[in-house]
Amino acid sequence: MAQALGEFVLALDGSALPPREQIGGKAWSVARMLALGLPVPPAVVITTDACRAYLDQGHFPDGLEDQIGAAVAWLEAQTGRTLGDGDKPLLVSVRSGAAISMPGMMDTVLNLGINDATEAALAAESGDAGFARDTHRRFLELYAGIVLKATLPESSAGDPRAMVEAIEGQGLQVPATAREQLHAAVEAVFASWNSRRAKRYRKHHDIPDSLGTAVTVQAMVFGNLDDRSGTGVLFSRNPLHGDPEPYGEYLHRAQGEDVVSGKFTPEPLSSLREALPEVHDALIAAAQTLERENGDVQDIEFTVQRGELFLLQSRAAKRAPAAAVRFAVDMVNEGRIEAATALARVSAEQVRSLLKPRLVEGATDGAEILARGEIACQGVGAGVVVTDSDEAERRHEAGEAVVLARATTSPEDVHGMIAASAVLTEQGGSTSHAAVVGRALGVPCLVGCGEGSVTALAGREVTVDANGGAVHAGLLEVVSPSETDDPLLAQLTQWAAERCPITVTDTDDGAFDLDHVEGAEDPQRLPALLAGHDSVRGGAIESDAGVAAALAAGVSTIVARHPLPVMLAALAASRGDDA
Amino acid sequence: MNESHLVLHGIAVKKHGGRDAIADLAGLDAAAVDGLLEAAVAGGRVAQVEDKFLLTPAGRMIVDAQYSRFYAAAREDAEFRAAHERFEIVNNELKQVITDWQTMSVGGEKIANDHSDPDYDDKVIDRLGQVHEKVEPILKRFAVNVPRFAHYLAKLEAALEKAEDGEAKWVSDATLDSYHTVWFELHEDILRVLGREREE
Numbered sequence A: 001m002a003q004a005l006g007e008f009v010l011a012l013d014g015s016a017l018p019p020r021e022q023i024g025g026k027a028w029s030v031a032r033m034l035a036l037g038l039p040v041p042p043a044v045v046i047t048t049d050a051c052r053a054y055l056d057q058g059h060f061p062d063g064l065e066d067q068i069g070a071a072v073a074w075l076e077a078q079t080g081r082t083l084g085d086g087d088k089p090l091l092v093s094v095r096s097g098a099a100i101s102m103p104g105m106m107d108t109v110l111n112l113g114i115n116d117a118t119e120a121a122l123a124a125e126s127g128d129a130g131f132a133r134d135t136h137r138r139f140l141e142l143y144a145g146i147v148l149k150a151t152l153p154e155s156s157a158g159d160p161r162a163m164v165e166a167i168e169g170q171g172l173q174v175p176a177t178a179r180e181q182l183h184a185a186v187e188a189v190f191a192s193w194n195s196r197r198a199k200r201y202r203k204h205h206d207i208p209d210s211l212g213t214a215v216t217v218q219a220m221v222f223g224n225l226d227d228r229s230g231t232g233v234l235f236s237r238n239p240l241h242g243d244p245e246p247y248g249e250y251l252h253r254a255q256g257e258d259v260v261s262g263k264f265t266p267e268p269l270s271s272l273r274e275a276l277p278e279v280h281d282a283l284i285a286a287a288q289t290l291e292r293e294n295g296d297v298q299d300i301e302f303t304v305q306r307g308e309l310f311l312l313q314s315r316a317a318k319r320a321p322a323a324a325v326r327f328a329v330d331m332v333n334e335g336r337i338e339a340a341t342a343l344a345r346v347s348a349e350q351v352r353s354l355l356k357p358r359l360v361e362g363a364t365d366g367a368e369i370l371a372r373g374e375i376a377c378q379g380v381g382a383g384v385v386v387t388d389s390d391e392a393e394r395r396h397e398a399g400e401a402v403v404l405a406r407a408t409t410s411p412e413d414v415h416g417m418i419a420a421s422a423v424l425t426e427q428g429g430s431t432s433h434a435a436v437v438g439r440a441l442g443v444p445c446l447v448g449c450g451e452g453s454v455t456a457l458a459g460r461e462v463t464v465d466a467n468g469g470a471v472h473a474g475l476l477e478v479v480s481p482s483e484t485d486d487p488l489l490a491q492l493t494q495w496a497a498e499r500c501p502i503t504v505t506d507t508d509d510g511a512f513d514l515d516h517v518e519g520a521e522d523p524q525r526l527p528a529l530l531a532g533h534d535s536v537r538g539g540a541i542e543s544d545a546g547v548a549a550a551l552a553a554g555v556s557t558i559v560a561r562h563p564l565p566v567m568l569a570a571l572a573a574s575r576g577d578d579a
Numbered sequence B: 001m002n003e004s005h006l007v008l009h010g011i012a013v014k015k016h017g018g019r020d021a022i023a024d025l026a027g028l029d030a031a032a033v034d035g036l037l038e039a040a041v042a043g044g045r046v047a048q049v050e051d052k053f054l055l056t057p058a059g060r061m062i063v064d065a066q067y068s069r070f071y072a073a074a075r076e077d078a079e080f081r082a083a084h085e086r087f088e089i090v091n092n093e094l095k096q097v098i099t100d101w102q103t104m105s106v107g108g109e110k111i112a113n114d115h116s117d118p119d120y121d122d123k124v125i126d127r128l129g130q131v132h133e134k135v136e137p138i139l140k141r142f143a144v145n146v147p148r149f150a151h152y153l154a155k156l157e158a159a160l161e162k163a164e165d166g167e168a169k170w171v172s173d174a175t176l177d178s179y180h181t182v183w184f185e186l187h188e189d190i191l192r193v194l195g196r197e198r199e200e
Helices: A020-035 A048-057 A064-079 A116-126 A129-148 A160-169 A178-192 A196-204 A256-261 A270-275 A277-294 A321-333 A339-344 A348-354 A389-397 A411-419 A433-441 A487-499 A523-530 A544-552 A563-575 B003-013 B019-026 B030-042 B057-070 B072-076 B078-102 B118-145 B149-164 B179-194
Strands: A009-012 A043-046 A092-098 A109-112 A213-219 A230-235 A247-252 A298-305 A308-316 A369-372 A374-377 A380-386 A402-406 A422-425 A445-447 A461-465 A470-473 A503-505 A535-537 A557-559 B046-049 B052-055 B103-106 B109-112
Touching (some): A009 A020, A009 A064, A020 A043, A020 A048, A020 A308, A048 A178, A048 A213, A092 A178, A109 A178, A129 A160, A129 A178, A230 A277, A270 A277, A277 A298, A277 A308, A321 A487, A339 A487, A348 A487, A348 A544, A374 A433, A380 A422, A389 A402, A402 A411, A411 A433, A411 B003, A411 B179, A487 A563, A544 A563, B003 B179, B019 B149, B030 B046, B052 B057, B057 B072, B072 B078, B072 B179, B078 B103, B078 B118
Parallel strands (some): A380 A402, A402 A422, A535 A557
Antiparallel strands (some): A009 A043, A043 A213, A230 A298, A298 A308, A461 A470
């Protein structure tokens, strides 16, 4: 057992791993990193037992207040800092954590423990008054929004005094002491267990209401205290292309939110290796340990405080489609995972995106660039430029390939966007209507090409390279990649074929062709249309829903131009994964 | 409110809409809409292509003129306009939420969200729920002047709840009454009522 500070509170010291049900998923992963001997900022957890008692009684159970006091004392002893006071102030984060992660729970409150006095102490310690002020502001913003549910007017932003006044103007109160703030934050976590969204989620997923949530209170570490401090992100392998080398970004003398804010340009990991080689090596070793233990590529957030490394979070890395394929095949070859696991980690959709038509290498050499825009949805599409959605639909139906170019798009243009092989707009960025709908439809789309830039191309034949962000004159040569040409996809195809519950082939043996059947482009209508057929092709059969319908209808063979995504969808459906 | 206007308005917002979708946007009974559509087609204001409808150029001119006539009072109501200003602020949040739903950041680059990370998706849907809580009072205020805005609230909530229950397509699928589809029609509607142009 981690060190018990009372009935309801545990100090995480790496001595043993308490059950997930008792401490929640987040504290569990902190405890696990500690058990692996990895450096993590000191943390305590208020267990789900306390939450259940609170929900039963409507107030903190007897003894909890004192145990939270003991927890704070433990954190103070570990860090050599004091909460809410002193010249080396301790700041903590407060986060919810149930055994099963669940939406609707309270967001994390950061920097609790800052006030006018500790702001001044932190300014002196870091030599950066702006940072101390910003830390204070961020705390008030989160505390107001998350714990008090107050709305702060923009006019108060940046000035703690004005923020507190705005909060009081709404009849709410930021408690005077850090201890009281901590009490209120813990109570807010407990209360969020019964938020509308959390209750709905539990009901829908048959999760018992009696589980309750734990609260993790963790010391904040700072990456901006001196020249031997910094913060960054490390992937145990490259998440874009899948190369096995670690890939990361480091911000010298900066705090975690600076990475996210985009205010600073991160440096490559090599800058950490040059500045602090021992920290760099420890970080790489930690990444390897975590990847091996978790059996998947890790995305690790870390902070270096005065030359000391702290891991803040480690989780399975998000990955681009090419990386998903490479990780899966490499990790099987390295003996880390089974082929069946590898197949479960590559989605049909990821492979479909890798098999999308793309420009032949060198096709754009010497091709005139007519316009450039921001990439909203990747892909390549070519055709004659039309500027009216009705015309796009009409000409598409007549068998012509069209590129829809508009100043902006609106709901009136959706039918034209569906008909188009690519969409271009002159105004708007990555959140504009065209971008949102283009991505939803999977149509290659460039936005914000500039006033008058693309509507002026009406009638011309163009190729839209929404991988490179350019509109080229003429119809450039396009290839459709094949899964047999790529050794990694070919390997996945072989593993998938050995395990796939149905036969998927690219050779037609006289299959029932759904392309000639009314309504077969709608997967919802497939169950009725598939009855009595053994071998099928066309219609919506290659979509995830189509494959699931084929399995349910007892179809034995699907004929598809690209068998791999169909097999992956069939494997996912037979595992019972959510579509 | 003039029912034949509402039908033209429904087609203006949902071009190529079927009868049920138009009825929905107009806030009218589907059965009542059949007769109105028939009359509009006969009057040359609406063209019918199979079971879908679109405005003719004449129909478009007529409906645009009707907006300024029928919504003159709303356009002059300071509270209504203030609610619209709040809507535009929440609209920016919604657009960011939808974009974060469709894309994710991998190693510093934006790529399509492949929905393989349930924690990420859940957080985005949480934020969608927060946007919904903010737009609720705004739509109720719109509905004081223009009652049909109350329908959007029900449709948004239906899409939100399906998304919350794990049906991802109800967030932004362009071929369904997903949260984004309904929101965009709502935005288009309020702009038409106020006679404003959309800003990207």
